[in-house]
Amino acid sequence: MENLQYILPEIFISASIMLFLLVGVFKKNSASLIYNLSNISLVILLALIINLSSLDKVYLFNNSYLIDNLSNYMKIILVGSGIFVMLTGSKYIQVINLNKIEYPILILSSILGMMIMISSNDLIVFYMGLELQSLALYVLASFNRDNLLSTESGLKYFVLSALSSGLLLYGCSLTYGFSESTNFNQILINSTEFNYGTTFGIVFILVGLAFKISAVPFHMWAPDVYQGSPTSVTLFFAILPKIAALSVFIKFLYTPFANMNDQWQTIIVFISIASMIFGAVAAIGQKNLKRLIAYSSISHIGYALAGLATVSNQGIQSSITYISIYLVMNLAFFSCLFMLRRNEKYYENIEDLSGLSKKHPILSFSLLIVLFSLAGIPPLAGFFAKFYIFLAVIEQSMYFLAIVGLLATVVAAFYYLRIIKIIYFDPEKEEYERSHNLGLKITLAISTLFILAYFIYPSGITEIVSKITMI
Amino acid sequence: MNFPILSSLILLPTIGALFILFTKSSSGKYQSSKYVALFISLANFLLSLYLWYVFDKNSIDFQFVENREWLSGFINYKVGIDGISILFIILTTFITPICIISVNATITNRLKDFLIAILIMETFMIGVFCSLDLVVFYLFFEAGLIPMFLIIGIWGGERRVYSAFKFFLYTLLGSVLMLVAIIAIYWITGTTDVEKLYELGIQVEYQNLLWLAFFSSFAVKTPMWPVHTWLPDAHVEAPTVGSVLLAAILLKMAGYGFIRFSLGLFPIASENFTMLVYILSLIAIIYTSLVALMQDDMKKLIAYSSVAHMGFVTLGIFTMTQQGIEGSIFQMISHGLVSAALFLSVGVVYERHHTRLINKYGGLVSIMPRYAIVFMVFTLGALGLPGTTGFIGEFLILMGAFEKNILVAMIASLGVILGAAYMLWLFKRVVFGEMKNQELKSMKDLKSFEIITLSALVVPILFFGFYPEPLINSIEVSVENTLNMYNFDLVNNIASRD
Numbered sequence: 001m002e003n004l005q006y007i008l009p010e011i012f013i014s015a016s017i018m019l020f021l022l023v024g025v026f027k028k029n030s031a032s033l034i035y036n037l038s039n040i041s042l043v044i045l046l047a048l049i050i051n052l053s054s055l056d057k058v059y060l061f062n063n064s065y066l067i068d069n070l071s072n073y074m075k076i077i078l079v080g081s082g083i084f085v086m087l088t089g090s091k092y093i094q095v096i097n098l099n100k101i102e103y104p105i106l107i108l109s110s111i112l113g114m115m116i117m118i119s120s121n122d123l124i125v126f127y128m129g130l131e132l133q134s135l136a137l138y139v140l141a142s143f144n145r146d147n148l149l150s151t152e153s154g155l156k157y158f159v160l161s162a163l164s165s166g167l168l169l170y171g172c173s174l175t176y177g178f179s180e181s182t183n184f185n186q187i188l189i190n191s192t193e194f195n196y197g198t199t200f201g202i203v204f205i206l207v208g209l210a211f212k213i214s215a216v217p218f219h220m221w222a223p224d225v226y227q228g229s230p231t232s233v234t235l236f237f238a239i240l241p242k243i244a245a246l247s248v249f250i251k252f253l254y255t256p257f258a259n260m261n262d263q264w265q266t267i268i269v270f271i272s273i274a275s276m277i278f279g280a281v282a283a284i285g286q287k288n289l290k291r292l293i294a295y296s297s298i299s300h301i302g303y304a305l306a307g308l309a310t311v312s313n314q315g316i317q318s319s320i321t322y323i324s325i326y327l328v329m330n331l332a333f334f335s336c337l338f339m340l341r342r343n344e345k346y347y348e349n350i351e352d353l354s355g356l357s358k359k360h361p362i363l364s365f366s367l368l369i370v371l372f373s374l375a376g377i378p379p380l381a382g383f384f385a386k387f388y389i390f391l392a393v394i395e396q397s398m399y400f401l402a403i404v405g406l407l408a409t410v411v412a413a414f415y416y417l418r419i420i421k422i423i424y425f426d427p428e429k430e431e432y433e434r435s436h437n438l439g440l441k442i443t444l445a446i447s448t449l450f451i452l453a454y455f456i457y458p459s460g461i462t463e464i465v466s467k468i469t470m471i
Numbered sequence: 472m473n474f475p476i477l478s479s480l481i482l483l484p485t486i487g488a489l490f491i492l493f494t495k496s497s498s499g500k501y502q503s504s505k506y507v508a509l510f511i512s513l514a515n516f517l518l519s520l521y522l523w524y525v526f527d528k529n530s531i532d533f534q535f536v537e538n539r540e541w542l543s544g545f546i547n548y549k550v551g552i553d554g555i556s557i558l559f560i561i562l563t564t565f566i567t568p569i570c571i572i573s574v575n576a577t578i579t580n581r582l583k584d585f586l587i588a589i590l591i592m593e594t595f596m597i598g599v600f601c602s603l604d605l606v607v608f609y610l611f612f613e614a615g616l617i618p619m620f621l622i623i624g625i626w627g628g629e630r631r632v633y634s635a636f637k638f639f640l641y642t643l644l645g646s647v648l649m650l651v652a653i654i655a656i657y658w659i660t661g662t663t664d665v666e667k668l669y670e671l672g673i674q675v676e677y678q679n680l681l682w683l684a685f686f687s688s689f690a691v692k693t694p695m696w697p698v699h700t701w702l703p704d705a706h707v708e709a710p711t712v713g714s715v716l717l718a719a720i721l722l723k724m725a726g727y728g729f730i731r732f733s734l735g736l737f738p739i740a741s742e743n744f745t746m747l748v749y750i751l752s753l754i755a756i757i758y759t760s761l762v763a764l765m766q767d768d769m770k771k772l773i774a775y776s777s778v779a780h781m782g783f784v785t786l787g788i789f790t791m792t793q794q795g796i797e798g799s800i801f802q803m804i805s806h807g808l809v810s811a812a813l814f815l816s817v818g819v820v821y822e823r824h825h826t827r828l829i830n831k832y833g834g835l836v837s838i839m840p841r842y843a844i845v846f847m848v849f850t851l852g853a854l855g856l857p858g859t860t861g862f863i864g865e866f867l868i869l870m871g872a873f874e875k876n877i878l879v880a881m882i883a884s885l886g887v888i889l890g891a892a893y894m895l896w897l898f899k900r901v902v903f904g905e906m907k908n909q910e911l912k913s914m915k916d917l918k919s920f921e922i923i924t925l926s927a928l929v930v931p932i933l934f935f936g937f938y939p940e941p942l943i944n945s946i947e948v949s950v951e952n953t954l955n956m957y958n959f960d961l962v963n964n965i966a967s968r969d
Contacts, residue, residue, distance in 0.1 A: 361584075372617055377643075378610040387606075387650075394654045402654075406647035413643055414636070417620070421632055425624045455610070459543035466543070 003060045006067055009048040009075070010115055016041040017108050024101030031099045038104035039086045042111070046079045063183055064122035069468045071119045073320065074247040078118070081239045081327050082111050084447075087439030088335050089232030095344055098143055098230055106143075107236065110136035114244035121255070123172045123182040126248065130168070130212075133244065134161055140236065141229045153228025160221045164211030171204025175256070187256035199263050205252060206267055213245040215305060216274040219298050226294035231346060234290050235334040238297055239327045246304060246323050250316055253308060254470035261311045268309040273404050275302030280412040289337060289348050292415065293330070296374060299412055300326050306405055307389045310396045317465045318388035324461055325385040325454070332370045332447035338440055339363055341433050350419060355428025364423045366448045373451045375416040376409050381454035388462070477535050477550045480518055480560065481598050484567070484590040487511030491587050508571045508586040512593065516564040523557055528945050531952040533603060533666060542606070546663055550601040554949035555800060558942060559600040559720075559727055562807045565931075566719045567593045569924045570712045573815060578626055578710060585626060585712075592618040592716060599724050605653045605663040605732075612688075612724060613646055619713070619721065627708040634701075634708035641701040645691030652684035656736075668736055669956060675739050675964060682740035685733055692725035695785060696755040699778045706774035707827075711818030714770065718777050718810035723803045726784045730796065734788065735953060738960040741789065748789040749879050755782030756886035763893045769817045769827045772897055773810060776853060779886060780806045786883055787868035791957060795871020796950045797943060802864030804942065805932070809852040809861060812928040816846045819921055820901075823914045829897065834906030839916045843902045845925045850898045852932045854891040859936040 004011065020034050020041075027033070053072040060067070086107065093099045109132060116129030138161070142154020176182050178197030179190040191198050207218060214222040226234050257264060279299025286292040304326070307319030339360075340347040357364035373382035386409065393402045490511070491504040526534060536551035552560065570589055578585050595618070598611030616639055624635035657663050660671050673681065691698045702722075706714045734741050756779050763775035780802065787799030819842060820835070821827055836843040848859070855861035865887060872880035906912070917925065935942055 377617060378613045383610075383613075387654075390650065391654050391657070394651065395658050399651070399655075402651050403648070406651060407644070410640060410644045410647060414640060417636060417639060420620075421624060421636070424621060425632055425635075458541065462543040 006052065006055070006058055006060055007065070009045055009052070010112065010119075012048055013041065013045050013108060013112050013115070017105055017112065020101070020105055020108070024105070031101050031103075032094075034101050035086070035090060035093075035099065035104045038108055039083060041108070042079055042083045042086065046076065046083065049075045049079060059121065063185060064125050065119055066121035066184075067119055070247060070250065070320075070470070073464065073468060074118045074243055075115055077324055077327065078114055078240055078243045079111065081243070081331065082107070084331050084443045085232070085236050085239065088331070088338055088443045089235065090439055091437040092232045092338055092346065093230070095341070096144065096230060096346070098232075102139070103143065106136045106140050109133075110140070110236075111240065114240060117244045118247045118251075120248075120251075121184045123176060123184075127169065127172065130248075131165065133241065134165065134212075137161075137237070137241065140233045141225055143233060144230045147228075149228035150230065151228075153225040156228075157221055157225045161211065164208045164218065167204050167211075168208025171201045171206075171208060173201075174198070174204065175201035177201075179256075184251070184255040188258055191256070192259055194260070194263075198257075198260065202257050202260060202264055203267065206264060206271075209245060209249055209252065210271055213242060213249065213301050213305075214294075214298055215271045215301050216278040216298060217271075219275070219278070222298060223291045223294040226297075227288055227291045231290065231334065231337060231348065234293075235330065238293065238330045238334070242297070242301065243323060243327065246301075246319065249305075249308060250319070250470065254316065258471070265309055265311060268305055269398070269401055272302045272305040272309055273401065275299060275305065276405050276408040277302075277411075280408045280415075283412070283415045284418075286415070287350055289350055289353075289419075292350070292419075293333060296412070296415075297330075299408065300374075302408075303386060303389050303405060306401055307392050309401065310392050310398065311471070312392060312396060313469045313471050314395055315389075315392040316470055317462070317468060318392040320465050320468060321388050321461050322385040324465075325381045325451075328447045328450050329370055329373050329382060331443055332366060332451060333374070335440055335444035335447065336363060336367045336370065339432065339436055339444075341436075342430060343433075347432075350422055352429070353419065353423050354426040356423045356432075358428040359431045366444055367423055368420055369448055369451055371416040371420055375413040377413070379455040381451040384454060384458050475537050476518070476522060477552065477601050478537055480515060480522070480564075481550070481594055481601065483515050483518070484511060484593040484597075488587040488590040488594075491583060491590070494583070504583050504586055505571070505574070508590060509568060511590065512564070512568040512571055515593070515597075516561075516568055519557075519561045519564040522552075523561060523945070526552070526554075526557055526945070528554060529948055531948055536603065546606050546657075547604060548607055549603040549664060549666075550598075550607070551603045551666075552601055553952075554946045555727070555730060555953075556600045558800065558804055558945060559723055560597055562723070562804055563593060563596045563600065563720050566715065566807065566811055569811065569815075569927060570715055572920055572924050573715075573818065574712055575920055578712070581625065585622070588618040588622050589712070589716070592622070596720050596724070600727060603665045605656065605665065605668075608665075608728075608732075609646070609650060609653055612728075613643070615721065615724075616642055619717065622713040622716070623705055623709045626710040626713065628710075629708070630704070631708045634704040637701045638705040641691050641698065645688040645698070648684040649688035652681045656681065665731070665735070672960060673736060678737040678740035679743060682733060682737040682744060685728070685737070686744070689725040689728045689733065690751075692728075693722060693781050693785060694725075694778060695751045695782070696758060696778070699755065699759065702778060703771050703774040706777075706814075707768060707770045711814055711821070714774075714814040714818075715811045718773075718814060719807040722777065722781055723807060726781065726788065726799065726803050729785065729788050730800070730953065734791070734957055738957045739964050741791075741957075742961060745789050745791070748785055749876065752782040752786035752789075753879060753882050755779060756786070756883055757889065760886055760889035760893060764889070764896070767829050769821075769829055769897065769901070770814070771827075772829070772893060773813045773817065776890065776893065777806065777810055779890060780810075780853075783865055783868050783883065783886070786879070787864075787871055790868070790871035790875045791954065792871035792874050793950060793954060794867045794874070796954065797946055798864050798867025798869075798871060800946050800950070801860065801939065801942060802868060805852070805860030805864045805935075808928055808932050809849055809859075812845075812849040812925065812932070813853060815921075815924060815928070816842070816849060819917065819925075820914070824911065829900050831908055832901045832911065833904040833908065835902045835911070835914070837906065838912065838914055841917045841922070845917075845929055846902060847898065848929050848932065850894045852936070854894040855887060857936075858933065860932050860939070862936060863939045 113133030120126035144150035179187045211218040283295035307315040373380035533551035541548040595615040602608040759778040766772040787795040852859040
């Protein structure tokens with residue numbers, strides 16, 4: 001029982017979910033109340049996690065649960081971005097009539113699932129966390145149930161995700177069968193010798209995880225789900241599951257399968273290159289901003305995976321840095337998207353940005369910064385994210401990966417430039433509304449300033465992340 | 472720690488840009504922001520002149536070095552200057568106020584944003600010439616793309632979108648390979664500090680590939696044939712001030728990079744690839760001069776002449792002789808002044824008559840005598856008449872080339888003749904001849920601010936043309952040092968092979 005203090009954050013968030021559910025059922029019209037309470041509970045959750053962050057490595061419950069630097073850092077950025085996601089979306093869900101009690105509760109439960117995923121040290125615990133977050137996400141994707149696209153995206157996500165969960169489970173069972181344990185550390189010990197069973201297990205698990213992280217060739221769901229879901233849910237999709245899946249990726253590759261890196265390294269390099277190229281090329285023809293950001297997220301995940309492919313601590317740290325900077329850029333981008341509101345209607349096509357810079361100089365300047373940063377142009381934060389990745393990749397003499405990756409950034413730069421062109425060079429359209437809720441404005445200001453001023457003190461994140469060592 | 476004079480030089484324009492951001496924009500005239508910009512850029516110019524004054528011209532070391540921890544201990548923010556960089560810094564700080572004065576004429580909408588873009592651009596350009604760390608250099612080198620993209624795209628001509636994209640993507644494509652090379656250098660040698668790299672040297676087996684990666688970036692930026700095609704487009708579509716910045720300073724970044732990095736870091740590879748550079752330079756000189764002859768758009772003609780002039784620069788650098796490199800640096804400074812002046816001159820008539828086609832003009836001398844005089848000085852400067860800066864640069868480059876390879880030098884000399892041909896023909900068609908077009912009659916001669924900017928350019932072109940000593944004096948020791956290091960490495964390499 002003395003272990004319970006270490007999982008206080010998880011206990012707290014589970015208790016809050018149940019409490020909010022009760023309040024929601026018994027108190028009428030309590031949607032806004034629960035939304036705000038959920039946000040507050042996320043802040044408390046963040047404080048609880050930070051409180052534990054001094055722990056170096058604690059195994060709980062027969063080694064099936066692990067709290068270490070990796071899980072702490074990932075949980076902090078997970079919950080931190082969760083808070084901002086809730087802040088930015090609050091007005092949006094009111095405007096499009098989605099302000100129901102289930103919405104924040106689903107978000108909280110999927111965050112709980114992700115936290116379990118991040119900390120899991122056992123195949124069964126991991127799968128439990130994964131399914132908890134996935135089930136919540138299926139519902140969230142189709143939350144706008146009167147909208148055809150939203151329903152379609154929920155269904156699509158459910159079918160494909162269930163398929164990938166099936167593959168994942170199959171991989172887990174193969175791994176269990178051949179290494180005689182579900183515990184990550186035990187699998188590591190038992191899998192020192194090469195055998196086909198474990199190798200197949202790795203492949204299936206990686207395929208399943210690649211689905212969750214939307215890496216090519218398992219990316220098909222991403223554009224439709226991104227476009228169809230309500231924008232606030234898309235923002236959630238774009239950030240939180242990525243953080244969780246990436247840390248699970250790191251965990252799988254570097255704990256149970258650490259001895260087999262010559263088996264999985266080629267797979268990761270392939271997935272990474274395919275994602276970088278495909279994401280860059282496919283985004284060029286897009287007209288919808290959410291769809292475009294889906295393709296862009298595919299290519300960004302390619303870069304994050306390139307760091308993992310290096311089999312070095314430097315590489316893992318660069319991936320984590322990448323995802324941290326990437327989430328800030330996404331927050332900033334979606335905050336701008338939430339500001340494109342006119343007469344209680346949100347606009348999400350690229351053409352709607354036409355000539356935005358004349359009437360909305362600050363908004364367009366933020367977009368300019370975000371887009372150049374996404375394209376990886378110095379001196380913005382996005383450049384440093386890529387810089388760390390390539391630093392790690394070239395350290396391992398993987399020049400091919402580095403050169404392909406950098407050439408893909410040039411292709412990707414084209415479609416980011418196209419948006420900038422539409423904002424700055426094209427004739428203006430009608431004005432958008434200027435009153436926005438405070439949370440949205442604060443998020444936009446903080447994230448833009450972060451991107452813009454990152455170069456002044458680039459060591460900040462690097463120093464925190466450098467504590468995370470897996471090898 | 473002394474006063475960080477270089478960092479203030481870099482940051483001052485950005486601070487000015489922030490000021491302008493917060494000046495009131497509702498007044499249609501933007502007077503206040505214009506004065507703020509002018510004041511800041513003049514202050515920066517004076518600061519750089521002061522820097523030149525206190526700069527020790529007889530020292531081979533980098534001076535005013537600032538070294539701060541930046542990227543968690545492994546990459547430092549390091550800036551410093553030697554005799555070569557100081558001239559480019561002064562060129563930058565000199566051209567910027569001229570640009571700001573001449574925005575009056577050319578930019579009608581969103582002037583405030585334009586001034587901010589120019590000042591930010593100045594920050595990046597000075598940063599490029601100061602940085603003594605490869606990563607810092609790359610940062611400034613690439614960051615300059617953002618304001619320039621916006622300058623071409625927002626305030627440009629009809630095909631501005633195409634040109635802006637072409638400019639951006641071409642340059643980015645060239646530069647990403649340089650980034651790979653920089654990171655590779657970090658892992659090979661353990662540092663990206665230029666001074667340390669000069670001491671350590673880079674192993675011979677890596678040099679060729681690394682040189683090519685740097686070359687891909689600099690060749691696009693120079694621009695060298697066959698990757699020069701973005702330049703005419705960018706020049707034609709950019710607003711006058713944008714063309715001035717592009718021609719006068721941005722192109723010089725690559726020439727500077729060749730001297731500082733290609734020669735300094737990879738001497739053996741530079742020696743291996745000398746012939747490649749010669750051939751590309753000669754093609755640039757001859758071919759683009761011929762292309763320039765055929766242009767009917769004034770800006771395009773000057774753009775092609777820029778490519779030809781930069782061909783001389785790369786040729787001079789890779790002669791690896793004292794004269795050749797000094798000539799190249801001189802040519803770059805001279806081209807910075809002359810091409811800026813030519814683009815401004817084209818801007819003068821374009822603003823009055825709204826066309827850049829040469830055959831729409833003719834006989835301007837009778838209605839715009841003052842304009843005819845300054846335009847003549849710039850034309851003569853561009854074709855390298857003795858007494859202008861253009862002559863000294865080309866003369867020194869050809870001297871260096873004759874020392875190394877007579878055939879190359881002879882072909883390059885043909886370029887001088889072609890240069891005279893297209894420039895004089897341009898001058899003849901625009902300024903002399905009969906005035907066929909009656910609409911031209913209403914054109915007025917130079918306004919006062921145009922007299923200020925153009926004569927500010929006439930003075931250094933003639934002064935340094937007759938008395939090049941101050942410039943040569945400032946670069947002499949640094950060039951000598953670069954060459955000494957270069958030859959030392961070569962001799963060592965040959966010795967180690969034997």
